[in-house]
Amino acid sequence: MSIPLRQSARIGGYLLKQKLKRTERFPLLVELEPLYQCNLACAGCGKIQHPDHVLRRRMPVDQALAAIEESGAPMVSIAGGEPLVHPEIDTIANELVKRRKFVYLCTNAILMERKLDLFEPSPYFAWAIHLDGMRERHDASVCREGVFDVAVAAIRAAQERGFRVTTNTTFFTHDSPDTVRQVLDFLNDELEVDEMMISPAYAYEKAPDQDHFLGVKQTHELFSEAFAGARRRRWRLNHTPLYLDFLEGKVDYECTAWGIPSYSVFGWQRPCYLMADGYARTYRELVETTDWDRYGRGRDERCDNCMAHCGYEPTAVLATSRSLRESVRAALRT
Ligand code: SF4
Ligand code: SF4
Numbered sequence: 001m002s003i004p005l006r007q008s009a010r011i012g013g014y015l016l017k018q019k020l021k022r023t024e025r026f027p028l029l030v031e032l033e034p035l036y037q038c039n040l041a042c043a044g045c046g047k048i049q050h051p052d053h054v055l056r057r058r059m060p061v062d063q064a065l066a067a068i069e070e071s072g073a074p075m076v077s078i079a080g081g082e083p084l085v086h087p088e089i090d091t092i093a094n095e096l097v098k099r100r101k102f103v104y105l106c107t108n109a110i111l112m113e114r115k116l117d118l119f120e121p122s123p124y125f126a127w128a129i130h131l132d133g134m135r136e137r138h139d140a141s142v143c144r145e146g147v148f149d150v151a152v153a154a155i156r157a158a159q160e161r162g163f164r165v166t167t168n169t170t171f172f173t174h175d176s177p178d179t180v181r182q183v184l185d186f187l188n189d190e191l192e193v194d195e196m197m198i199s200p201a202y203a204y205e206k207a208p209d210q211d212h213f214l215g216v217k218q219t220h221e222l223f224s225e226a227f228a229g230a231r232r233r234r235w236r237l238n239h240t241p242l243y244l245d246f247l248e249g250k251v252d253y254e255c256t257a258w259g260i261p262s263y264s265v266f267g268w269q270r271p272c273y274l275m276a277d278g279y280a281r282t283y284r285e286l287v288e289t290t291d292w293d294r295y296g297r298g299r300d301e302r303c304d305n306c307m308a309h310c311g312y313e314p315t316a317v318l319a320t321s322r323s324l325r326e327s328v329r330a331a332l333r334t
Contacts (some may be wrong), residue, residue: 006123007075007102008331015321021092025258025287028314029075030068031273033083033264034059034092036083040108042142044172044212046204046274047081055081057265064092065262070102071283075102077128079273085109090118097124104128104169108142109151116158126164126194129155133183133231136176155191164240166241166266171222172212180226188235199201201245202308215305216297231334239309241329242316247307255296255303258287269293271295273310275302 013309037055038048047056049204068076076096082088084107096103104117106128108125119125129151132141138148152155158165167187171180178196198222200222203213214222223244232244257272267279268286272295280286297303303311320326 007254008101009075011317012321014264025292027073027261027283028259028317030071030073030078030283031260031262031310032064032068032076032078032092033080033262034078034083035086035087035265036066036081037085038108039085039110040082040142040144040147043209044141044170044190044201044204044207046202048208049206051216054265058086058088059092061088061091061095064228064263065095065099067268068096069099071261071263073101076102077104077106078108082108082111084115090115093119093125097122098158100124100309102126105119106130108147109263110147112151112154113157113166115330116154116161116163119163120170121162121164123164126246127155127158128166128168128197129193130170131167131183131187132170132172133175133179135184137179137183139177140174141170153189159192163194166197168199170199170201170327172201173218174212175216175222177222177225177228180222181231184226184235184237193236195236197238197309198247199309200307203305204274205302213305217308219247225249235334240316240320240326241312242319242326243309243334246316247312251317252311253319255306255311256314257295257311258290258292259317260310261286262310263318272310274306277286277301 035058036047036050041048055221078093083105092102093105103125108130127285131151132138134146139145184196187196199213200219227248237244242251246253261283262269262273268283269276269283270278270280270286270290280289294300295303321332
């Protein structure tokens with residue numbers, strides 16, 4: 001069975017189980033942030049502005065594993081900060097793989113080639129490399145020259161060793177339909193990564209650059225033009241067709257923030273990966289004590305321009321699972 005098929009089958013089984021158990025709210029994927037420190041300082045980042053004593057904190061392995069076990073999520077995206085700065089990140093990732101969680105290790109790739117030996121290729125493990133555009137655009141986005149070349153070299157080294165390699169690209173107002181196509185063509189056809197994730201940047205209040213976050217209308221225009229001519233079908237995008245329709249403005253959705261929750265050194269972040277209105281000790285406590293109706297577009301102004309996958313991909317996944325037509329579309333990536 002191919003890796004995406006194995007993963008889809010597992011997620012399909014997990015969704016069915018939740019339906020049979022009539023579980024109202026459950027996680028599809030946990031954004032695990034075992035530290036906030038990073039070796040870059042990107043202009044659009046809202047994660048690295050904590051005081052030094054917080055940036056120095058490292059989540060213990062047992063705490064990370066216990067949180068994921070308690071949540072029951074089948075997928076984990078290890079983010080941060082820069083996860084490869086955490087001295088026990090390999091133990092966290094490898095232990096999650098042993099528990100048959102599908103793990104994405106998100107990295108800016110600066111330390112990746114040096115640390116490849118600490119990990120093993122597995123159907124349950126994928127690198128997720130941050131690449132916001134072609135050389136000039138990416139280096140400007142991460143505010144350091146040369147990072148694009150480092151990331152490309154790390155991707156090639158990981159591929160040579162048989163790792164599954166995915167990418168994560170965030171778009172801003174600097175981008176145009178052409179730059180979106182250029183980077184996705186490059187990742188898909190030239191680097192031949194396994195899958196690509198895309199997202200309009202979330203307007204973090206703490207990010208140093210507040211001038212380049214996309215509004216909803218701009219996001220619709222950017223993606224509908226970039227995807228024109230059925231182009232998106234030939235890209236190996238790691239999203240449901242319905243989430244891509246949402247980016248293009250063909251459908252509208254409510255946010256399902258409990259579907260991709262965030263667990264950090266502070267605990268389960270309320271309500272989502274992007275906003276911090278307090279923390280819960282367990283996933284159960286998070287879902288039971290958060291007033292979910294307070295959040296989403298039109299309810300909280302911090303949500304007004306959000307189209308991020310952590311809020312809307314779970315909505316699209318649930319809509320897909322309820323429709324035979326959409327399930328077939330998802331299987332065929334149309
Ligand atoms: S690499 Fe990621 S965590 Fe680090 S500064 Fe950039 S956006 Fe923030
Ligand atoms: S719309 Fe949802 S995912 Fe986006 S910021 Fe608001 S609560 Fe978070």
